[in-house]
Amino acid sequence: MDAEAPPPLDTPPEMGLDEAVAARRFLIRGEHANLWFEGRGPDQDGALDGALVVSFDNLATIDEGWPRGPWAWKRLEPMGHSVLGVQSHAKDWFRQPTAPALLRGLEERGFFRRFRRVVLTGASMGGFAALNFAPLIPEARVLAFSPQTTMNRVIAPFEARFPYSVKRSNWEGMPFLDAAAAVPYIRRAVVVFDPMVPEDRAHAARLAGANVQLLRLPFATHEAIRVVLKTGTFPLLIDALVEGNGAGHAFWQAYRARRAVTKWQRAVLAAAANRGRHQLVIQAADAMLRLGQDLPDEEKVFIRRARRGAVNARKVGAAT
Numbered sequence: 001m002d003a004e005a006p007p008p009l010d011t012p013p014e015m016g017l018d019e020a021v022a023a024r025r026f027l028i029r030g031e032h033a034n035l036w037f038e039g040r041g042p043d044q045d046g047a048l049d050g051a052l053v054v055s056f057d058n059l060a061t062i063d064e065g066w067p068r069g070p071w072a073w074k075r076l077e078p079m080g081h082s083v084l085g086v087q088s089h090a091k092d093w094f095r096q097p098t099a100p101a102l103l104r105g106l107e108e109r110g111f112f113r114r115f116r117r118v119v120l121t122g123a124s125m126g127g128f129a130a131l132n133f134a135p136l137i138p139e140a141r142v143l144a145f146s147p148q149t150t151m152n153r154v155i156a157p158f159e160a161r162f163p164y165s166v167k168r169s170n171w172e173g174m175p176f177l178d179a180a181a182a183v184p185y186i187r188r189a190v191v192v193f194d195p196m197v198p199e200d201r202a203h204a205a206r207l208a209g210a211n212v213q214l215l216r217l218p219f220a221t222h223e224a225i226r227v228v229l230k231t232g233t234f235p236l237l238i239d240a241l242v243e244g245n246g247a248g249h250a251f252w253q254a255y256r257a258r259r260a261v262t263k264w265q266r267a268v269l270a271a272a273a274n275r276g277r278h279q280l281v282i283q284a285a286d287a288m289l290r291l292g293q294d295l296p297d298e299e300k301v302f303i304r305r306a307r308r309g310a311v312n313a314r315k316v317g318a319a320t
Contacts, residue, residue: 009069012036017105032098035106036070036085038077051081051242052115054103054137056122056129057088059165071126075234081242082115086129092169093151094129100176103136112137119143119241123225127191131207132176135185141241142189145225146197149206150178158202161222180206187211190237190246192228194220196271213246219267220258227264231257260291262299269306273313281310 012025020026024039040050055071070076070085077083086099094100112118118140120130127147134140150156152171155178171177183189191207192215193200200222204214220227228234233254240247258264265288272280285307292300 009038009067009073011067012038017102017109021106021109021111028102030098030102032089032092032096033094033102034085034087034089035102036087037083038070038073038085039082040080050115051117051119052084052112053081053238054084054086054118054120054130054140056086056094056120056126058122058124058126059091059162061126062088062091071122072234075229076238079235079238081238086133090168091125091165093125093148093165094132095169095171095176099129100133100136103133107137112140117141117242119238121145121238122147124148124222128179131179131186131189132182134187134189135182139187141187143192143237143241144189145192145228146194146200146222147179147191147203147207148199149180149203152177156203156206159199161199183207183209183212188241188245189213190215190241192217192220192224192237194218194222194224196267197222215247217255217258219264219271221263221267223263227258227261228255230261230263231255233257259288262302266302269303273306273310276313278310278314282307282314285310 012027014027014029015023017028020028020037023037026037028035053076055076057071061068061071070083073083073085086103088094088096088099106112118137119142120134120140121143122130123145124147127144128149130142130144131147134142148159150171151159151166153159188211190213191204193204195201195216196218208214217224217227228237231254233251236251236254237247240251268284269281272284285303288303289300
């Protein structure tokens with residue numbers, strides 16, 4: 001077990017909206033989604049004055065089955081913030097009536113006013129939901145990783161990924177059809193994406209606005225959240241919205257650790273190779289091997305393979 005991971009979560013007591021408003025922990029079950037809340041605060045009487053992070057499932061977490069804690073709980077719990085997990089029962093991008101109705105129900109009962117700051121976060125499908133539902137919570141802020149704005153093919157003709165899941169969900173009609181429509185009603189948003197992924201770049205362009213910080217992370221791939229987690233910068237991004245208005249110098253300094261992240265390394269080498277930049281592949285591979293000289297050999301196999309391929313390709317090119 002990860003030594004830094006919090007202990008496994010016991011399923012919270014189940015209750016309805018009225019009872020949950022003042023509870024320290026709760027599970028609200030709905031037809032299409034659940035709310036799982038883990039409160040953190042200075043006292044034991046239900047009064048919480050810290051920050052609340054509302055996290056949303058994505059396609060991968062739904063495959064984990066049940067019970068599962070809120071998305072990113074392992075990373076958020078050590079930060080000391082309260083966490084509300086919005087958990088879908090299906091890979092539906094939260095295109096369902098339950099999740100927004102439950103969030104609206106908590107807001108109407110004053111739940112979110114227990115916290116000095118509320119940040120919604122999620123990746124891909126979860127990023128779409130975080131942006132879409134932020135206007136339901138006054139003054140909420142959003143940290144969205146590689147979000148889609150919509151999977152409606154008329155609005156976003158450039159988006160053709162995840163065909164099986166998209167086919168099984170409803171992408172016709174409002175509300176919450178297009179996350180770009182929510183942007184003017186969001187206090188502040190940070191959108192993290194890889195500009196080298198055409199679909200993610202196109203979605204991010206639809207989200208641009210004075211209240212949105214577009215955080216471009218080349219070679220992070222659509223799974224930019226994984227690179228951020230590996231670099232240890234996820235807490236910095238959360239706190240950048242809890243305490244301020246977005247990512248700054250501290251994030252970029254810490255994010256230099258990406259150079260040792262396997263996913264980022266693979267993406268860099270693949271991009272250079274695909275462009276025929278064989279010398280660049282060799283130079284990058286040599287730098288990666290120096291950086292990871294203390295790593296086990298099996299963790300460097302893909303780097304050596306890429307280097308050999310570039311050397312052979314350069315020889316072939318020189319001979320023709």
